[in-house]
Amino acid sequence: xxxxxxxxxxxxxxxxxxxxxxxxxxxxxxxxxxxxxxxxxxxxxxxxxxxxxxxxxxxxxxxxxxxxxxxxxxxxxxxxxxxxxxxxxxxxxxxxxxxxxxxxxxxxxxxxxxxxxxxxxxxxxxxxxxxxxxxxxxxxxxxxxxxxxxxxxxxxxxxxxxxxxxxxxxxxxxxxxxxxxxxxxxxxxxxxxxxxxxxxxxxxxxxxxxxxxxxxxxxxxxxxxxxxxxxxxxxxxxxxxxxxxxxxxxxxxxxxxxxxxxxxxxxxxxxxxxxxxxxxxxxxxxxxxxxxxxxxxxxxxxxxxxxxxxxxxxxxxxxxxxxxxxxxx
Amino acid sequence: xxxxxxxxxxxxxxxxxxxxxxxxxxxxxxxxxxxxxxxxxxxxxxxxxxxxxxxxxxxxxxxxxxxxxxxxxxxxxxxxxxxxxxxxxxxxxxxxxxxxxxxxxxxxxxxxxxxxxxxxxxxxxxxxxxxxxxxxxxxxxxxxxxxxxxxxxxxxxxxxxxxxxxxxxxxxxxxxxxxxxxxxxxxxxxxxxxxxxxxxxxxxxxxxxxxxxxxxxxxxxxxxxxxxxxxxxxxxxxxxxxxxxxxxxxxxxxxxxxxxxxxxx
Ligand SMILES: Nc1ncnc2c1ncn2[C@@H]1O[C@H](COP(=O)(O)OP(=O)(O)OP(=O)(O)O)[C@@H](O)[C@H]1O
Ligand SMILES: Nc1ncnc2c1ncn2[C@@H]1O[C@H](COP(=O)(O)OP(=O)(O)OP(=O)(O)O)[C@@H](O)[C@H]1O
Ligand code: SF4
Ligand SMILES: [Mg+2]
Ligand SMILES: [Mg+2]
Numbered sequence: 400x401x402x403x404x405x406x407x408x409x410x411x412x413x414x415x416x417x418x419x420x421x422x423x424x425x426x427x428x429x430x431x432x433x434x435x436x437x438x439x440x441x442x443x444x445x446x447x448x449x450x451x452x453x454x455x456x457x458x459x460x461x462x463x464x465x466x467x468x469x470x471x472x473x474x475x476x477x478x479x480x481x482x483x484x485x486x487x488x489x490x491x492x493x494x495x496x497x498x499x500x501x502x503x504x505x506x507x508x509x510x511x512x513x514x515x516x517x518x519x520x521x522x523x524x525x526x527x528x529x530x531x532x533x534x535x536x537x538x539x540x541x542x543x544x545x546x547x548x549x550x551x552x553x554x555x556x557x558x559x560x561x562x563x564x565x566x567x568x569x570x571x572x573x574x575x576x577x578x579x580x581x582x583x584x585x586x587x588x589x590x591x592x593x594x595x596x597x598x599x600x601x602x603x604x605x606x607x608x609x610x611x612x613x614x615x616x617x618x619x620x621x622x623x624x625x626x627x628x629x630x631x632x633x634x635x636x637x638x639x640x641x642x643x644x645x646x647x648x649x650x651x652x653x654x655x656x657x658x659x660x661x662x663x664x665x666x667x668x669x670x671x672x673x674x675x676x677x678x679x680x681x682x683x684x685x686x687x688x689x690x691x692x693x694x695x696x697x698x699x700x701x702x703x704x705x706x707x708x709x710x711x712x713x714x715x716x717x718x719x720x721x722x723x724x725x726x727x728x
Numbered sequence: 729x730x731x732x733x734x735x736x737x738x739x740x741x742x743x744x745x746x747x748x749x750x751x752x753x754x755x756x757x758x759x760x761x762x763x764x765x766x767x768x769x770x771x772x773x774x775x776x777x778x779x780x781x782x783x784x785x786x787x788x789x790x791x792x793x794x795x796x797x798x799x800x801x802x803x804x805x806x807x808x809x810x811x812x813x814x815x816x817x818x819x820x821x822x823x824x825x826x827x828x829x830x831x832x833x834x835x836x837x838x839x840x841x842x843x844x845x846x847x848x849x850x851x852x853x854x855x856x857x858x859x860x861x862x863x864x865x866x867x868x869x870x871x872x873x874x875x876x877x878x879x880x881x882x883x884x885x886x887x888x889x890x891x892x893x894x895x896x897x898x899x900x901x902x903x904x905x906x907x908x909x910x911x912x913x914x915x916x917x918x919x920x921x922x923x924x925x926x927x928x929x930x931x932x933x934x935x936x937x938x939x940x941x942x943x944x945x946x947x948x949x950x951x952x953x954x955x956x957x958x959x960x961x962x963x964x965x966x967x968x969x970x971x972x973x974x975x976x977x978x979x980x981x982x983x984x985x986x987x988x989x990x991x992x993x
Contacts, residue, residue, distance in 0.1 A: 429878070431870060458882025458913050459866075507881040507908065510825045561783060562741070565821050565904065566767025566937075588881065591907045592821075594767050594937050595981040606990040621882075621910045624983035629990055651985045665911040667918070667940030669967060669982050677919045677944075680912040686866040 416447040419615040420469065420583055425478030426639075427464050436687045438464040440639035441478070443714075446583070449613045451606065453626035453647065455662065456636030459687070462619045463507055465636075466587045469617065470504040482583060500530045503581035505589040507619075509568040513560040519546075519571055520556030526579045545574040548604065550597060565592040573601065577608060584609070584616045591621060602629045623650065623662055632720070635659045638685045638695040641714060644722040655723045657700045694726065702727050730754040731899055731931045732778070737791035739770070739777050746789070747773040749955040753948075755899070758925055760932045762942035764978065765952030771935045772821055774952075775901045777801075778933075779818055780808045795899070814844040817897035821904045821935075823888030827876045833887055834872030840891050859890040864916045881908040889917060896928045903935045914938075918945060939982045943967050951975045 427439040439461040446452050454462055467473035469480055471488055480488055487498045503526075506512045513522060523545055524538035533541070543553035549570040560568060569592045576584060586605070590598045606629060609616050620626040626633055627647045635643040635656060643656040654660060661680045682699030691697070693708035700707065704727065712724040732755040739748040748770040755761050763771050776782050778793055778800060793800045795816065800808065812818070820826045827836055838852055847855070853872075860868040863886035876884060885908040892900060902921070906914040918941055924930045936942050942949055942963075949966040951959040951974065959972040970976050 431878070432873070436870075456910060458886070458908070458910050459880045463880060508822065508824045510822050562743070564768045564772060570767075588908060592767070592904065592937070594765060594978065595939060595983070596978055597767050598937075598983075599981045603990055621908070621914075622983060623911065624985045624987065627985065628983055628988060648989070662911055663985065665915040666985070667911075667915070667938065667944045669939045669943050669979060671940065671944050673944060673963065677915050677922075679915055679919060684864045684866040684913075688867055688870065 416449055418445055419448045419450075419482065420444075420446040420617075421479075421481045421484075422446075422465075422469065423479045423481075425465070425468060425475045425480060427461070427468060427473070428476045431688065434688055437639050437690055438687055439468065439475075440690070442636075442639075442641055444634060444641065444644075446615045446617060448582075448615055449610060450632070451609055451616045451618055451630040453630030453633040454617065454619045454636060455621065455623050455626050455633060457638070457658075457684070458621075459684075460636045461639040461687075462636060463587055466504065466585050466617065466619060469583075470502050470585055471499070472504075500526070500579055501581055502583045502585065503576040503579065504585040505569075505572045505576045505587060507587040507591075509565070509572045509592070510560065512572060513568070515560060517560070518556065519558050519560070519563070522560075523556070523571065523575050523578065526575060530579055541578070542574075545578055546571070548577075549574045550600060566594065566597065569593060570597075570601065573605075580612055580614070582614060584614050585619075586616065587619045588621065589618075590625070598625065605629065623666065627651070635662070638690075639687060640695065640711075640724065641722075642696070642712075642724045644714065646720050649719070649721060653721070655717065655721070655728045656696075656725050657702050658696050661699075694724075729757045731757050731759075731795065732933075733792070733794040734774075734778075735792045735794070737774070737777065737793060738789050739773050739782065740787060740789050741773075741783075742785035746770075746955050747786070748777070750791070751952075751957045752791075753950055753957065753960050755931050755933060756947075758929050758931060759947045760921075760925055760934060760945050762934045762936055762946040762949045763952060764936060764939060764942050764949060765958075766954065766974075767937075769952040770955045771952055772903055775818070775903055775933055775935060778901060779812055779816055780805075781818065810844075812844070813840065813897070814895060815897060816899045816901065817892040817895065819888050819892040819900070819902040819905045821907075824876060824881065824884045826888070827884065829876050831875070832872070833874050833876060833879065837872065837887065837891055837894075841894050845895055855894060856890070859894050860887070862916075862920050863887075863890050864913050865890075882910065882913065885909060886913070886917070889920075893920070893924055896924065896930065898930060900924065900930055900932045902932065904937065905934070906936070906938060906941060914941065921945065939967075939979065951978065 422444040425442050429436040468475045523542035527533045527538040627650045634641050637658050697703045697707045712726045714722045714724045737751045740746045788801045857868040946963045953974045
């Protein structure tokens with residue numbers, strides 16, 4: 400695939416902006432007891448400035464691994480990642496250190512990114528002190544304002560991580576990530592521990608910041624309805640690969656991949672009938688230790704035909720910024 | 729018949745203000761009760777208090793928690809230890825950080841189950857593998873052999889659910905058990921939780937932010953805000969006829985597929 404083709408992949412004409420992040424044919428293989436575990440398999444994506452790109456997919460399909468590769472905390476086995484044209488994972492020394500502030504990530508598991516003896520105020524003022532050499536008192540004051548932005552009282556500055564609830568910690572992690580205006584923000588399940596009312600406020604805050612500051616944002620989430628409402632485009636992943644990529648407004652009615660359909664069918668509606676059977680995605684969950692020759696979804700796909708088992712379907716442009724990896728479309 | 733009765737329960741941490749204020753409700757045999765509500769309103773504190781698993785500095789300062797006719801607030805450590813796991817099991821909100829990062833998952837799983845059940849190694853592994861497969865984890869053997877960092881967030885969460893369900897407890901306390909799961913695997917886990925009740929007669933308290941899951945699974949629902957239970961009623965009362973303005977606003981905030989898109993200007 401050529402560069403220009405990649406640039407346009409899945410973009411909506413009217414929303415297309417300047418390219419910020421380019422992920423090209425990235426794969427990640429973990430050795431597990433002399434076997435190969437393919438967590439990310441040949442993923443290519445482009446993210447524009449001021450754009451929110453949503454990512455959904457099955458638990459274990461490689462979303463966090465991809466996020467960590469983009470954040471620079473994990474090395475890809477193959478492929479290239481560039482930010483504003485710079486292949487930053489290859490940078491060394493001071494250049495690498497200076498580049499780090501360009502990408503901030505909210506990790507999936509908030510507690511693990513805090514050190515237990517560090518006060519919330521210290522944790523929140525660190526980025527501004529380290530990168531911008533702000534004096535302690537000023538950074539501390541800013542940290543208080545950040546807390547208020549995410550709906551927490553400034554009095555939490557003096558608390559320790561274990562003295563906060565799950566959702567409070569998650570908001571602290573978001574506050575830290577936006578403290579230094581990173582050009583690229585990665586949110587890995589960053590709102591999963593919030594009640595829907597606070598989630599709504601945080602979503603609105605993120606969308607506003609991204610627009611105002613022209614930030615590019617990769618937003619990984621498990622609730623397709625939330626991801627759709629917050630992002631410009633949605634990427635659907637299955638077993639290490641992007642299987643569908645489309646403008647968010649197409650998700651509900653115009654999705655084409657059978658796995659995307661299964662995802663949407665599995666949402667529990669608030670006004671559901673309690674006596675109805677749960678709609679389950681049948682079949683064995685796929686194993687990243689045993690990649691098959693054909694489409695990974697074939698064993699569970701109601702539309703599967705003989706052709707599907709022969710070759711791995713590539714992402715195909717079906718027009719309108721919509722891409723699908725399914726031989727039957 | 730009530731299996732658990734929480735009466736006028738107040739819980740404080742050492743910094744003073746109550747995290748749970750004067751909460752009263754009961755769970756019947758074979759009943760699923762969901763607790764939904766504001767982040768920071770005391771849901772985790774409340775269900776940890778049931779098993780005496782509050783973090784240091786946390787105390788039940790008033791009220792009773794009665795299980796099977798016994799007040800758990802005044803029960804001694806040995807009694808609580810006997811009840812934990814066997815009669816009442818807990819799935820923690822943050823499974824990832826409740827696992828020891830430097831020991832393999834399978835060993836920790838086995839310790840958790842064998843703490844209250846005499847099982848041979850072989851019968852433990854047969855049962856554990858079956859539970860992991862029910863959670864739709866592929867490669868159960870790889871999962872048991874892995875260190876926690878080698879598993880994804882949702883895989884760890886599913887291990888936690890499996891650990892909590894293996895001994896078929898009479899009462900399961902589940903704190904945000906599906907928050908890290910995509911919706912297809914969430915549906916699978918929800919169906920297993922339903923089966924635990926339908927087939928094994930377990931009761932359950934489910935803390936969740938997912939209003940759809942609460943609505944599907946629950947017989948009754950409690951809504952918490954700022955340390956208080958602002959509303960408690962049958963599933964239909966809360967979902968279809970909410971009275972408290974907070975419950976109404978919560979139901980309105982649920983993201984919907986055909987719903988609003990956030991403004992970009
Ligand atoms: N360090 C590692 N060593 C071995 N395997 C790993 C490692 N990190 C991740 N994996 C495996 O790679 C696969 C993808 O994991 P990843 O965390 O990227 O999934 P995910 O899509 O984020 O899932 P979730 O939605 O559950 O968080 C999983 O099978 C996981 O067990
Ligand atoms: N160890 C602690 N010391 C002091 N305060 C605490 C401690 N743990 C929790 N709190 C506070 O008690 C309140 C209730 O916390 P809890 O964890 O029970 O909330 P929650 O309803 O489970 O929230 P979430 O939905 O965000 O998980 C919060 O305001 C929190 O900051
Ligand atoms: S390629 Fe075939 S098996 Fe794969 S999703 Fe499409 S129809 Fe289903
Ligand atoms: Mg993840
Ligand atoms: Mg909690």
